[in-house]
Amino acid sequence: MKDRxxxxxxxxxxxxxxxxNSIIYDLNELAWLKEKHPEVLYLGDMYSENKxxxxxxxxxxxxVYANCENFISIHGGTATLASYFQGKNLIFSKKGPEHYFKCYQNLYPQFSGAAIYHAKTESSLLKYVSDLF
Structure with missing residues (x-):
């Protein structure tokens, strides 16, 4: 997708x-991301500049979100926030209370009218990416 x-x-x-009170895990992914994919901007770095x-x-x-049209997010806060902006929000979520309450079908689309797509597996995530973007 980096070409488009x-x-x-x-x-x-x-x-x-x-x-x-949620646990925030350190995935140690930022150094890897900068080394392997220097074309990807990291929001934390952008905020440090805060132009x-x-x-x-x-x-x-x-x-930043107000200037985006497409989102790929993970369930929880980032998926909820991205749903407040129009466009497409592809949410990767295998399990959680959002599934039980059908948030991706009933609630999130109401926030802004965004098109919400829910991928429950890695293969469905990749299929959505291919089809949507």
Missing amino acids: YQIIYNRPQAKDIVND IEAKNFNHFQLC
């Missing part, structure tokens, strides 16, 4: 978001 889209990787660090003078990380994140 500017990819921005957003995985907020603990210092950037409100503590909600738009956003008041905080959430403000910055909203400004």
Whole structure:
């Protein structure tokens, strides 16, 4: 997709978001991402520059999302936030309360009218990416 889209990787660090007692794991992926895919922008780096003078990380994140048309997100906060912006939001989620409550079908599309696509497996995620983007 990097040939057609500017990819921005957003995985907020603990210092950037409100503590909600969820465990935030360190995946140590940022060095790998910068080495293997230098064309991918990391939202945390963009925020460090903060050229738009956003008041905080959430403000910055909203400004960036407002200028995006397509999202690939993981269930939870990032999927919810991306659903507040029009366009396409492909959500990868294998299990969780969102499945039981049918959030991806009933709730998330109401936030902005975004087209919500739910991938439950890696293969369905890749198929959606191929078909949608």
